[in-house]
Amino acid sequence: MNINRKEILRYLGYRGKAADEVVTNTIEDCLNELLRTISPKCIYQIFPVTFGDSNTVTIGTITIKSKNLSQHINGCRQAAIFAATLGPRADLLIQKYNKLDMSKAVILQSCAATVIEAYCDEQQDAIQAQAENQNLYLRPRFSPGYGDFPLTYQKELLAVLDCQKRIGLTVMDSLILAPSKSVTAVIGLTEEATTCHINRCMTCQAKNCPFRKEE
């Protein structure tokens, strides 16, 4: 897994500045402990895609009304529904440090947020390899909560993949995923030979998000 240390610092609010030695070492300790503790799991399935009127898109059996998602996977005839989780042990570990040492808690939190993305990237490579057999390429992940893709779809995405049973991923009444370090996403499969041509942040409506990447 390729874990980007700069990303961890970004979550910690460093805004491009370097961390001192103590923090740098603590990050490495936390990463090691986290990676020792977790057993991440993921699952995906590929469905046909059809586009309807007024910004709706149907992926398999789920019809989603979202202009941003429709644009994002525009032109794709198939899409993968994807889910991944670091599992409950990551939450338990962060919870433990919430009681023990808040500085380590925030560092672990940032490490876990980075690791889940890295894990998704790694798993996505496997899908990419499979797609390439059919001369298809992946669009970047697009998750409920991005742009106008409503979080209410979490339930359906999880149900389609049977996530509770297969990878232990659930959603709470408040539409927050549990375990919390988890991702659900739609990944468009396109015939255009493009790699990540859309930066995730640039399609997001949360313009004043402190973590927004402006490149």
Place this chain on the structure above:
Amino acid sequence: MNILDQLGKRIIFFEGGMGSILQQNGLPPGGSPEVWNIENRDFILNVHRAYLNAGCDIIKTNTFGANSIKMHGEHYTAKELIESAVTIAKQAVTENGHGLIAIDIGPTGKLLRPLGDLSFKDAYEAFKEMAVTGQQAGADVALIETMSDTHEVKAAVLAIKENTTLPVFVTMTFDEKAKLLTGGDIPAAVALLEGLGVDGLGFNCGLGPTQMKAFMKELTACCSIPIVVNPNAGLPKNVNGQTIYDVEPEEFAKEMLDIVMEGAWIIGGCCGTTPAHLAETVKVCHGIIPVPIEQKHLTVISSYTQAVQFGKHPIIIGERINPTGKSRFKQALREHDMDYILREGITQQQNGAHVLDVNVGLPEIDEVQLMQDAIMEIQSVIDLPLQIDTSDTVAMEKAMRIYNGKPLINSVNGKEHCMHEIFPLVKKYGGVVIALTLDENGIPETAEGRLEIAKKIIDVAKTYGIPKTDLIFDVLAMTISADQKAASVTLKALELIRDQLGAYTSLGVSNISFGLPQRENITSAFFTMAMQNGLSAAIINPGSKSMMNAYYAYCALSGIDKQCMEYISVYSGQTVETVAAGADVPLDEAVIKGLKESAHAATQKLIQTTEPLDIINQMLVPALDVVGKEFEQGTLFLPQLLMSAEAAKAAFEVIKVHFEKKGQTQEKGEKIILATVKGDIHDIGKNIVKVLLENYSYDVIDLGKDVDPNLILETALKQNVQLVGLSALMTTTVVNMEKTIRLLKEKAPGVTIMVGGAVLTQEYADMIDADFYAKDAMRSVYFAQTFFGKE
């Protein structure tokens, strides 16, 4: 046929997969298989028929997800779906002339608190409805399956056993490392389920027969009840984006034969298996005589992740979560300061404890509630098994009920009424109980007298169906300062219990030196002698170097610690008498640099000569101000801000203990309520604000996460709190923040509300009528200072 009579006489066959067959026949991904019980009943009937024709003994009703939590808001109720499922199964059995019906009970589909938002009680109620409906409709047994969380499975087993008379079988889903999703291993799951008295246990789903076969040795090594194995038709494979299971019937049956030879008594299938798989399996396995179960006679307790077995090496039971003689701990209990209790627990774990004793009894507090709160909190962050230590049987029962594992219980004794109170609880919930060798006549003066009481306790336990292996005898250490023979009597009693009863022992070791100077000299030497005489468990302070030295040395000397590996790992690299870390850094510098140990040491030194208030106002607060300003200016970042906060906290802890020792109470700052709003479990932001506000001496009332608006209101009114801080992480939970604010403004108009959280902005905060938006944690401190007129 009575299933329990058949067990062990021949191999019993469960039916195979249902949901995967429905999916191949038109059930869309994400669709509810249970709906077919009403809308496509003939199809379900035909699947059951096919399995019965294949030779299966027990069919599983198509009710896996038919619980009220999953079915909430759906077209059919759980009850309707279960009733029709059992009716269909009955029809298949009647037509076929043989077969039993298992009410199939899968997980709720949600995670229990604290990982998710489902309460233990709500999970229990959902399972209860399933089981009761199932039995009323005609099910013969209950099968709890595909469970990946020990806490949820405990709720399910209790719900069935307390509300039906059905035999209970439980299969759990392990991953390829033989771990449950929550991290539990096979011995931990077995300890819990055997303790709860289920009729059979084992594996299903997640893995194919090959992988499950590989886990059979680990399972049979610790399990003394019938084993159930229902694998998938192989590991799920992703082919062209679709999930398939590709182990063919012949291969499946061949692997199942091996599983039977390894000791499974009941076998069947799960996802991807078909009547053809089961027909082949029945053909291959039906003539096999089940391998007899060997009783393991283990004395074992468990947490949600691990089992701790007695008899391999002396077990260290950490005694520090106990208010006796500790004024600081008593204060923490009175203030419901769970963080303090948790830190005591984590420290003991780091010092080498294997089990933590939990005693929260104080005359002036509600022990029943506090014991439950403490158990829930501790088991959410510490994965050691717990010893529930209380003389209040109501508190004991409630704690045993919610405990996520098989607990150690402290204690029972030879008094008739005590045994009749405690043993039914041990039988029902499972547990190993510490039995004190005393009775109505007090503590016998001789070792033989204590042995006699132990025998009596074993006899009475037996009448409750509790084996000797679930008892650990505390033969009582009494101080030698009163009677010097006390040590030799206790040591002899240890030997007698070990040699004549073949039972395990424990001691509260430190009692031996009560009333003597330099107690650790006596206590640690006695500890070594006791281990030499067979002591199986010791209730001690793992923070005591001399006691842990005695423990590691004994294990090395006795050969328990193979190749002295543990001794070497603990002591190599440790220099004798390390200098107290960084003792010479001044307090303000220690705080600014975020050096916890140095801050602690510096404060301990300062407090000898300086008034606590001067330490706070002249050193701690100015240092924190420096750090806060640098954070604001962007020259210092969140981890450093919090390292400084933790260092200051360590200094405050010294001051707190100082006040406690002098019997004074520290003057409290103004009260501030903090809460993460209803529906939200991301509380890290709130916790950051908490540690900072506490640094500035505010009296923070932390209501936790997922907090009901009414609790916030009630607390504000009852405790006359002027300032409330709310956090929310998601747009979906900001709605609950708004609701909370509205309620407070209406019912407690004097209260001021500050808000924060990742998705909030000033505009958003204004929109939901918050009084102040804290962009980051320091702003909430500055606002509090302005609000209370300090700046």
